[in-house]
Amino acid sequence: MGSSEERLLESLTSRYSEWIMEALGDLSHDLNFLITDPCIAGHPIVFASRGFLTMSGFSREEVVGRNGRIFQGPETDRRSVMEIREAIREERTMQISLLNYRKDGTPHWILFRLYPVFGRDDARVVHFVAVQVPIPRRRSSSGRQVARGGSLFGACRNEVRSDLEFRCCLPFDSYEDSDNRGLKGEEMREAGDSEKQKAIDGAAEILSKLMQYSKLTGRVVCVKRPTSPQPGFSHISSSLCTSLGRIKQSFVLTDPHLFDMPIVYASDAFLSLTGYGRDEVLGRNCRFLGGPRTDVDALKQINESILAEKACTVRILNYRKDGTSFWNLLHISPVRNSTGKIAFYVGVQVDEGAKNDVHGLSPAVRQLGAVGAVKVAVRSLSSCAGSSSRSSS
Amino acid sequence: MVSLTRREGDYPFVNQNAIQEQLKSCEAPLRGFETLVYLVCASMQRNGAYDEFEFTADDEQSLLDTLILSQWEDRAWKGQLSFDVTSCETKILGGKNLTAQLNEEWNSYFLKEFERKAFQPSGGIIKPSYLENNIEDIFFCVARGEMEKSVFFPITEAPQDGILIIVNINPVEYGHIFLVPYCNYQRTQCIARAIQLITNTASEVNNSSFRMFYDYFSAMNADRTYFQASYFANPLPVELLPTIPIFGTSTDEIYIQEVSDYPLNTLVFTSKNLKKLADIMGEICWTLQHLNTVFNLLISDCGTKMYLFPQVHLPVTGRHLHTWECGGYFVYSRSSDFSDVCELEITQRLASVSLDTKGFQSLKKRCLGITDKLA
Numbered sequence: 001m002g003s004s005e006e007r008l009l010e011s012l013t014s015r016y017s018e019w020i021m022e023a024l025g026d027l028s029h030d031l032n033f034l035i036t037d038p039c040i041a042g043h044p045i046v047f048a049s050r051g052f053l054t055m056s057g058f059s060r061e062e063v064v065g066r067n068g069r070i071f072q073g074p075e076t077d078r079r080s081v082m083e084i085r086e087a088i089r090e091e092r093t094m095q096i097s098l099l100n101y102r103k104d105g106t107p108h109w110i111l112f113r114l115y116p117v118f119g120r121d122d123a124r125v126v127h128f129v130a131v132q133v134p135i136p137r138r139r140s141s142s143g144r145q146v147a148r149g150g151s152l153f154g155a156c157r158n159e160v161r162s163d164l165e166f167r168c169c170l171p172f173d174s175y176e177d178s179d180n181r182g183l184k185g186e187e188m189r190e191a192g193d194s195e196k197q198k199a200i201d202g203a204a205e206i207l208s209k210l211m212q213y214s215k216l217t218g219r220v221v222c223v224k225r226p227t228s229p230q231p232g233f234s235h236i237s238s239s240l241c242t243s244l245g246r247i248k249q250s251f252v253l254t255d256p257h258l259f260d261m262p263i264v265y266a267s268d269a270f271l272s273l274t275g276y277g278r279d280e281v282l283g284r285n286c287r288f289l290g291g292p293r294t295d296v297d298a299l300k301q302i303n304e305s306i307l308a309e310k311a312c313t314v315r316i317l318n319y320r321k322d323g324t325s326f327w328n329l330l331h332i333s334p335v336r337n338s339t340g341k342i343a344f345y346v347g348v349q350v351d352e353g354a355k356n357d358v359h360g361l362s363p364a365v366r367q368l369g370a371v372g373a374v375k376v377a378v379r380s381l382s383s384c385a386g387s388s389s390r391s392s393s
Numbered sequence: 394m395v396s397l398t399r400r401e402g403d404y405p406f407v408n409q410n411a412i413q414e415q416l417k418s419c420e421a422p423l424r425g426f427e428t429l430v431y432l433v434c435a436s437m438q439r440n441g442a443y444d445e446f447e448f449t450a451d452d453e454q455s456l457l458d459t460l461i462l463s464q465w466e467d468r469a470w471k472g473q474l475s476f477d478v479t480s481c482e483t484k485i486l487g488g489k490n491l492t493a494q495l496n497e498e499w500n501s502y503f504l505k506e507f508e509r510k511a512f513q514p515s516g517g518i519i520k521p522s523y524l525e526n527n528i529e530d531i532f533f534c535v536a537r538g539e540m541e542k543s544v545f546f547p548i549t550e551a552p553q554d555g556i557l558i559i560v561n562i563n564p565v566e567y568g569h570i571f572l573v574p575y576c577n578y579q580r581t582q583c584i585a586r587a588i589q590l591i592t593n594t595a596s597e598v599n600n601s602s603f604r605m606f607y608d609y610f611s612a613m614n615a616d617r618t619y620f621q622a623s624y625f626a627n628p629l630p631v632e633l634l635p636t637i638p639i640f641g642t643s644t645d646e647i648y649i650q651e652v653s654d655y656p657l658n659t660l661v662f663t664s665k666n667l668k669k670l671a672d673i674m675g676e677i678c679w680t681l682q683h684l685n686t687v688f689n690l691l692i693s694d695c696g697t698k699m700y701l702f703p704q705v706h707l708p709v710t711g712r713h714l715h716t717w718e719c720g721g722y723f724v725y726s727r728s729s730d731f732s733d734v735c736e737l738e739i740t741q742r743l744a745s746v747s748l749d750t751k752g753f754q755s756l757k758k759r760c761l762g763i764t765d766k767l768a
Contacts, residue, residue, distance in 0.1 A: 042452055079636065246454055311470050336479040359456045359545055365463045372462025373454055376567050376602050379479050380626030
């Protein structure tokens with residue numbers, strides 16, 4: 001939350017052109033879907049279809065800019081939510097029956113289908129598309145009471161059923177009705193073939209529109225992960241983007257494996273501090289922040305530390321886009337991934353004039369706190385784009 | 394100074410004579426000790442509707458999270474850790490994502506050494522000499538506050554009771570710390586009481602990567618209650634597995650589940666009401682300690698989820714598993730062991746400490762009974 005409206009709109013128009021809003025609006029009115037941007041802090045919704053708004057009872061303003069969790073409620077199965085979270089992290093498609101809540105608080109079952117949308121040239125996820133198809137109540141219910149809020153994991157149904165029966169026989173003295181005590185709740189609804197087909201067909205329409213319109217801007221998207229990114233681009237997975245979005249300090253990630261060690265990630269606070277736009281800094285080496293009075297020795301110290309693969313702090317004069325200068329207490333540190341090798345360098349900027357924050361934390365403490373948070377986030381990644389490396393054994 | 398309420402009388406250990414004795418003999422280790430203090434706000438219930446149902450990580454770094462990470466990174470940068478754990482190679486094994494880490498500098502005796510250094514041999518009190526000699530290792534102290542919001546005092550006298558946050562220089566992952574509950578007016582550290590503030594701490598950190606651990610291997614551990622925590626950006630393997638619900642209430646929404654398809658029989662306790670969850674887990678842990686059960690506790694999801702890993706007793710030569718191992722994360726200090734390790738080996742290791750079906754049923758019944766009584 002807190003992203004400006006322009007940024008949310010730009011997330012779509014910069015990739016699919018300004019005509020995408022109309023094109024998506026032209027799709028069938030009972031097609032319910034959301035488009036989210038994992039690279040904006042908080043992973044917000046950037047588009048909600050008219051059908052979705054009708055189904056959920058929310059207005060556009062109440063939905064765009066918010067995270068998808070707002071549609072969950074007390075009886076939503078936590079495990080299902082976790083499965084969705086993992087699919088997002090692993091940047092793959094998935095399908096699940098889910099209990100969502102409308103604005104008026106009433107729950108309803110939907111078939112939820114998730115699709116990542118990849119940028120063809122940079123091989124990263126640029127959006128997620130989530131299609132929802134309502135699942136109607138069936139006339140004949142199975143009569144089986146299910147655990148509160150959700151399913152018992154389709155794969156081992158028989159196993160589970162027999163475990164439930166076994167449990168009934170155990171002498172739990174304190175229970176009157178061991179089978180049902182505490183297990184009342186919404187009965188899980190399975191999606192039928194018609195719902196599944198509707199979801200698939202609807203998604204195909206949406207995705208084909210996105211692919212078509214992305215050709216207008218040249219920033220083409222595709223639905224299958226591109227096998228290898230074009231040279232010159234580095235992979236920042238969407239889950240890394242989301243983790244980094246939590247860090248409110250000014251910082252950049254640079255990639256030492258690419259020519260001239262360019263910036264591959266810049267926080268919003270960095271852009272505010274320096275006055276540049278995101279597209280003006282990504283792909284460039286940090287030296288553009290230097291200017292006429294920047295001390296050459298400070299730059300040398302930075303280079304030496306990087307060659308030695310060590311962390312350092314330097315006080316360096318930097319220049320904003322508007323030409324004004326500020327003293328930057330810059331801390332640079334190597335950041336390693338799950339293979340143990342260096343994946344990036346993080347540079348955290350502190351404006352020397354900055355004061356302690358509302359909690360009384362000094363800028364130096366916040367700076368190291370940001371470094372730590374980046375190290376935790378990157379440590380979860382392997383070298384392969386998005387997914388963990390798997391051993392064959 | 395903020396006044397802190399005493400919580401006596403809840404548990405059977407409090408003995409007024411012992412308190413008097415202790416105060417006289419000046420065993421209170423943190424009397425007069427000055428440190429950074431973080432006072433947790435008064436209310437423990439996790440309010441904000443359905444925070445834990447998240448698509449993504451939490452929105453912003455919390456104050457406590459920033460404090461822990463910055464202090465840890467500071468020690469790392471100054472070279473005060475035994476090794477850079479982030480430079481250790483890891484690999485994933487098989488469909489359950491069981492994880493192995495190669496760290497040739499891993500000291501598997503480190504925890505025993507820490508216990509010996511930090512705790513009095515007679516009981517669970519922190520040695521004053523430990524505090525004096527290891528002042529650099531101590532980050533700050535977490536204690537209960539009375540105010541609406543959590544606050545942070547740069548340097549002040551440590552409160553009468555709280556948790557000391559101490560760096561673990563032999564980390565299993567980034568940010569590995571010890572959380573040592575202490576109490577200036579009571580001899581024994583009662584697990585039930587400690588769990589309350591520990592759970593509160595997890596909630597205050599508010600970072601889904603932050604995972605807390607508790608190992609209980611023998612009666613000696615009851616006297617030396619301490620927790621550990623570390624940051625794992627990916628969930629531990631056990632957390633990704635399906636679960637079978639076996640209990641749920643309509644009021645406080647305490648749920649108990651059993652992890653399915655995992656070689657180590659495991660129970661999961663979840664709730665949005667953290668105070669109630671901590672109460673129940675505290676009682677369960679206290680009971681298990683008194684029944685001489687070996688067990689571990691994993692606290693994740695900002696304090697809303699607790700995994701209970703009961704283990705069988707082993708012969709003298711055997712080694713019980715640490716909590717992260719129970720969760721499916723193993724450290725190898727020999728390169729050959731690391732290259733050779735496979736999913737089957739770890740699976741067998743987990744299975745070898747697991748309770749059998751009968752033992753697990755009995756434990757489940759006991760846990761359900763306690764939960765039902767307190768829920």
